[in-house]
Amino acid sequence: MPxxxxxxxxxxxxxxPGAQVRLEDLAGDNDHYVAHVASSVFEGMSRIQQHQLVYDxxxxxxxxxxxxxxxxxxxxxxxx
Amino acid sequence: xxxxxxxxxxxxxxxxxxxxxxxxxxxxxxxxxxxxVVVQILKTLSVPxxxxxxxxxxxxxxxxxxxSSWPTIPQLYIKGxxxxxxxIVREMHQAGELEALLKDKGLVG
Numbered sequence: 001m002p003x004x005x006x007x008x009x010x011x012x013x014x015x016x017p018g019a020q021v022r023l024e025d026l027a028g029d030n031d032h033y034v035a036h037v038a039s040s041v042f043e044g045m046s047r048i049q050q051h052q053l054v055y056d057x058x059x060x061x062x063x064x065x066x067x068x069x070x071x072x073x074x075x076x077x078x079x080x
Numbered sequence: 081x082x083x084x085x086x087x088x089x090x091x092x093x094x095x096x097x098x099x100x101x102x103x104x105x106x107x108x109x110x111x112x113x114x115x116x117v118v119v120q121i122l123k124t125l126s127v128p129x130x131x132x133x134x135x136x137x138x139x140x141x142x143x144x145x146x147x148s149s150w151p152t153i154p155q156l157y158i159k160g161x162x163x164x165x166x167x168i169v170r171e172m173h174q175a176g177e178l179e180a181l182l183k184d185k186g187l188v189g
Contacts, residue, residue: 047168048163048168051164051165051167052149055150063145063151063152064151069152070167071167072167072171
């Protein structure tokens with residue numbers, strides 16, 4: 001069953017407090033999203049680690065319930 | 081096939097192929113847009129690579145996700161190191177980082 005953007009956004013925000021999250025629904029079907037996530041917590045992490053954090057926030061849904069989630073991460077500097 | 085055997089098999093493939101892509105379909109006939117993007121990038125960089133079609137083997141399809149702790153396909157390995165999926169490979173390519181990495185490992189001229 002596809003997931004609404006608001007739920008995905010909430011899960012990411014809960015797992016990464018203070019993160020700025022924006023979801024794009026690529027196909028209009030609630031099943032192919034791009035998640036833009038900006039957080040200072042990404043500083044010092046490799047891209048894999050950053051993406052892993054976002055995937056973990058979704059608790060195993062990616063690749064299963066959620067068919068496709070593209071992730072774009074940005075590091076927020078602490079004074080932003 | 082039991083899990084340990086599959087993980088060992090995956091480990092062997094990763095160790096013996098300097099550039100290895102786990103994908104859906106083959107490099108001639110990709111079966112998924114994300115997999116296709118990575119194939120195109122590798123072809124653009126003229127780096128020799130091997131592909132493994134996870135659609136041909138459900139045990140590998142699940143096994144590689146367990147092995148990498150990464151939930152999606154495609155997955156690119158370079159010299160035994162997990163590089164990432166389509167998003168990361170594309171970002172690195174656009175930043176010139178992928179070519180730099182391949183040169184650094186002696187995989188492209």
